[in-house]
Amino acid sequence: MTTTTTKAAATTEPAARETVLDARGVTMRFGGLTAVRDVNLTVNSGEIVGLIGPNGAGKTTFFNCLTGLYVPTEGEVRYKGQVLPPKSFKVTAAGIARTFQNIRLFNNMTVLENVLVGRHTRTKEGLWSALLRGPGFKKAEAASEKRAMELLEFVGLAHKAQLLSKNLPYGEQRKLEIARALASDPGLILLDEPTAGMNPQETRAAEELIFAIRDMGIAVLVIEHDMRFIFNLCDRVAVLVQGQKLIEGDSQTVQSDERVIAAYLGEPIEDTPAPKADAEAAEAEAPEAEAPEAETAAPAEAAEEAEDEDAEDDAPADDEAPAEETPAEDDTPADAADAAKDAAPGKENDA
Numbered sequence: 124m125t126t127t128t129t130k131a132a133a134t135t136e137p138a139a140r141e142t143v144l145d146a147r148g149v150t151m152r153f154g155g156l157t158a159v160r161d162v163n164l165t166v167n168s169g170e171i172v173g174l175i176g177p178n179g180a181g182k183t184t185f186f187n188c189l190t191g192l193y194v195p196t197e198g199e200v201r202y203k204g205q206v207l208p209p210k211s212f213k214v215t216a217a218g219i220a221r222t223f224q225n226i227r228l229f230n231n232m233t234v235l236e237n238v239l240v241g242r243h244t245r246t247k248e249g250l251w252s253a254l255l256r257g258p259g260f261k262k263a264e265a266a267s268e269k270r271a272m273e274l275l276e277f278v279g280l281a282h283k284a285q286l287l288s289k290n291l292p293y294g295e296q297r298k299l300e301i302a303r304a305l306a307s308d309p310g311l312i313l314l315d316e317p318t319a320g321m322n323p324q325e326t327r328a329a330e331e332l333i334f335a336i337r338d339m340g341i342a343v344l345v346i347e348h349d350m351r352f353i354f355n356l357c358d359r360v361a362v363l364v365q366g367q368k369l370i371e372g373d374s375q376t377v378q379s380d381e382r383v384i385a386a387y388l389g390e391p392i393e394d395t396p397a398p399k400a401d402a403e404a405a406e407a408e409a410p411e412a413e414a415p416e417a418e419t420a421a422p423a424e425a426a427e428e429a430e431d432e433d434a435e436d437d438a439p440a441d442d443e444a445p446a447e448e449t450p451a452e453d454d455t456p457a458d459a460a461d462a463a464k465d466a467a468p469g470k471e472n473d474a
């Protein structure tokens with residue numbers, strides 16, 4: 124990635140902005156625990172919005188509600204005005220892509236194949252066409268491969284296209300996840316801790332990459348514990364504390380808000396420090412990044428998974444252990460779906 128894009132680039136764009144994401148009154152309960160409570164959040168085209176909060180504040184749960192992994196107990200999520208069905212593959216098809224806190228790559232597939240998996244929501248060729256490998260299929264396959272290579276070029280991994288993804292260094296695996304998410308041609312990308320485990324140099328490169336994604340016309344919603352990264356990157360930042368939105372505003376407003384500092388430090392603040400000191404204090408108190416460990420439980424039959432509409436979401440991840448989750452029904456075996464209904468009787472959104 125050699126872009127020189129900066130935050131200022133966005134502010135010179137025309138003001139006409141479309142509301143891309145509109146989450147209204149989103150609440151998620153797990154039994155007696157309310158992980159997310161009545162959260163409203165919008166993301167507009169051309170924006171990079173940050174979502175921060177202490178450990179356990181409900182950030183990832185909120186992302187899961189936005190992307191159909193969870194059916195919110197209350198509230199609704201709209202993408203470009205349309206209520207989203209709470210099914211992850213439909214959310215992806217509608218135009219929202221995401222990456223995960225714990226990397227979810229198909230370890231035994233090549234870098235290129237991983238991006239092609241992300242492309243499947245945009246290919247129209249059916250099973251028979253694929254089996255017979257007719258001219259339509261071959262044309263679609265060539266187009267997908269071309270697009271996948273463009274995206275690998277964009278994230279700086281084109282020269283590693285034929286390597287197995289498990290052989291990439293950690294920072295590059297994170298980039299590959301982003302390329303795979305971009306392969307579905309999203310209008311909005313949700314990034315869950317994109318710099319976790321990265322060194323400062325990689326973090327700086329990730330920042331440039333996200334600016335470049337924004338400049339491609341894709342709105343960004345990002346969770347991150349690195350406060351310097353968030354406040355430098357985002358046009359707006361929302362703070363979740365104990366499942367509720369505490370404050371939302373520009374970086375300056377948020378980082379100097381006493382309640383935000385108190386939430387991170389866990390104690391009342393008598394004197395408000397200068398904003399820079401705030402950011403450093405918050406960063407010092409922020410939880411450790413996730414251990415840089417790639418997902419190791421990629422499905423044995425990766426090719427079969429690629430055919431599966433839910434392939435991405437079915438790849439297991441440690442932070443979202445299926446045993447305890449209450450995901451949407453299409454992402455789980457029947458018994459887990461039953462458990463989900465009992466534990467999280469969220470309403471079904473209409474398409």
Ligand SMILES: Nc1ncnc2c1ncn2[C@@H]1O[C@H](COP(=O)(O)OP(=O)(O)OP(=O)(O)O)[C@@H](O)[C@H]1O
Nearest residue numbers: 153158177178179180181182183184185447448449
């Ligand atoms: N499937 C689940 N079942 C029960 N409780 C859950 C489930 N998923 C999350 N929680 C709880 O919901 C709360 C919010 O968790 P969540 O992972 O969304 O927080 P977070 O802000 O993303 O935290 P972190 O910054 O550590 O990733 C926590 O108390 C967590 O234990």
